[in-house]
Amino acid sequence: MKSNEIIKINTIEDYTERLGCPSANHPLISINRLTEVKDYVPIGSPVQLNLYSITIKDGSTCNAKYG
Known part of the structure; x- marks a missing residue:
């Protein structure tokens, strides 16, 4: 794979x-x-x-609310 080739990820799979x-x-x-x-x-x-994508760092305090 070339270093400038874009890796495309379209699905969870x-x-x-x-x-x-x-x-x-x-x-x-x-x-x-x-x-x-x-x-x-x-x-x-x-x-x-x-x-x-949601990324949470280990050890961080996260108080996420939705809605």
Whole structure:
């Protein structure tokens, strides 16, 4: 893969397969701990996520509210 080639991730399935995460139990939602990721996308390669991603750092205090 060229370093300037954009890695496109369009679905949750693409995301879990590309990063080596366990397969998702639901096609629209997946919760992954990045410390358990086996095959992370190479550093410096551009990635286009065509889905929503929420990232929370371990040890941070997070009081998330929705609605």
